[in-house]
Amino acid sequence: MLAKSKTFFAEVRTELQKATWPWDPKEHGFKRYKELVDSTMVVVVAMLLLAGYISFCDFCLTSIVTTLTK
Helix, strand or coil: CHHHHHHHHHHHHHHHHHCCCCCCCCCCHHHHHHHHHHHHHHHHHHHHHHHHHHHHHHHHHHHHHHHHHC
16 A cells, blocks of 8 residues: 555656646746736636626526516
């Protein structure tokens, strides 16, 4: 069991070293996470736009169905 755990964590470490991270390790402070923050903001804005579009469509369809069933 211990040998399997050691092997697992060794493989995880190896794979993480191959990964590219969304920040420059030489940067410090907030600049280090600029790409990460920018990407997160893009996702948040896209979610808000999609939620607004779906809400608008829901409102329109609800109004149409309500008008037709009165």
